[in-house]
Amino acid sequence: MLVLSRREDESIIxxxxxxxxxxxxKQDQVKIGIVAPKTVxxxxxxxxxxxxxxxxxxxxxxxxxxxxxxxxxxxxKKGE
Amino acid sequence: xxxxKTKAYGEIxxxxxxxxxxxxxxxxxxxxxxxxLIEMGDLPxxxxxxxxxxxxxxxxxxxxxxxxxxxxxxxxxxxxxLLEIEEGNELTDFxxxxxxxxxxxxxxxxxxxxxxxxxxRVAIQGISLNNDYGTKVRIFPTVExxxxxxxxxxxxxxxx
Numbered sequence: 631m632l633v634l635s636r637r638e639d640e641s642i643i644x645x646x647x648x649x650x651x652x653x654x655x656k657q658d659q660v661k662i663g664i665v666a667p668k669t670v671x672x673x674x675x676x677x678x679x680x681x682x683x684x685x686x687x688x689x690x691x692x693x694x695x696x697x698x699x700x701x702x703x704x705x706x707k708k709g710e
Numbered sequence: 711x712x713x714x715k716t717k718a719y720g721e722i723x724x725x726x727x728x729x730x731x732x733x734x735x736x737x738x739x740x741x742x743x744x745x746x747l748i749e750m751g752d753l754p755x756x757x758x759x760x761x762x763x764x765x766x767x768x769x770x771x772x773x774x775x776x777x778x779x780x781x782x783x784x785x786x787x788x789x790x791x792l793l794e795i796e797e798g799n800e801l802t803d804f805x806x807x808x809x810x811x812x813x814x815x816x817x818x819x820x821x822x823x824x825x826x827x828x829x830x831r832v833a834i835q836g837i838s839l840n841n842d843y844g845t846k847v848r849i850f851p852t853v854e855x856x857x858x859x860x861x862x863x864x865x866x867x868x869x870x
Contacts, residue, residue, distance in 0.1 A: 668787060668788075669787075669788060669791075671786070671788050671837075673837055677821065677837060678737060678837075680821065680844075680845045681737045681819065681821055681822035681835070681837065681845055682737040682738040683738075683845075684806070684808060684817075684819045684821075684822065684845035684846065685736050685737050685738045685739065685769075685806060685819070685822070685835075686738050687808050687810075688769055688770070688806045688807060688808040688809075688819065689738075689739070689767060689768070689769060691808055691809040691810065692717060692718065692758075692768045692769050692770050692809075693717055693718050693768075694809045694813070695718045695719075695750070695753075695770070697809060697813045698753065698756070698770065698807075698809060698813065698816075699752060699753060700813070701813040701814065701816065702753065705850065
């Protein structure tokens with residue numbers, strides 16, 4: 631990993647057209663501003679991690695088709 | 711027709727060349743690009759997403775509107791670009807179902823919808839632009855949860 635030190639209001643340019651700027655530093659939080667073309671996808675990494683772990687759990691549980699049928703038919707009977 | 715191997719249904723027959731190609735793979739399963747989408751005959755609105763290359767890899771997916779009628783698919787232009795959408799193409803979207811120990815606590819992942827361009831047979835796992843959509847949304851919510859969710863949505867609507 632490339633590690634650079636930056637101060638408030640200083641930036642990093644990636645690939646000519648993506649600017650990452652340190653907007654402010656407060657205690658344990660860093661506020662970051664990003665300027666990038668519309669074709670660049672930007673999400674917090676937690677979003678990816680969350681989706682990935684949900685996918686893995688779902689793949690592990692996909693075999694429970696019988697349980698699913700059972701549960702849905704019970705709900706139907708109850709009129710839910 | 712060709713015969714394929716599935717995780718829960720054994721060998722079944724599907725139409726020749728009917729696999730869907732993921733232009734952005736399901737997160738965590740980047741090595742698997744091709745899947746068959748199979749109707750789960752006895753479970754209306756539920757589909758079986760079966761990996762073509764790994765018979766042990768499959769997902770249960772569902773139309774989220776079945777349980778959340780106001781669900782809206784919101785994905786960005788990059789995701790739409792990957793789907794190679796042209797005029798007249800039919801799009802369909804699903805969400806992945808997770809079945810925990812207690813099946814009453816079954817959830818669906820509204821944050822990472824599966825979107826398919828039916829005409830081009832290409833798909834992605836998108837990332838929803840709606841921040842209220844989580845990865846573990848209860849399919850059968852308890853009454854309290856429904857109230858909390860509605861309040862949250864109302865609060866956000868008020869902000870706009």
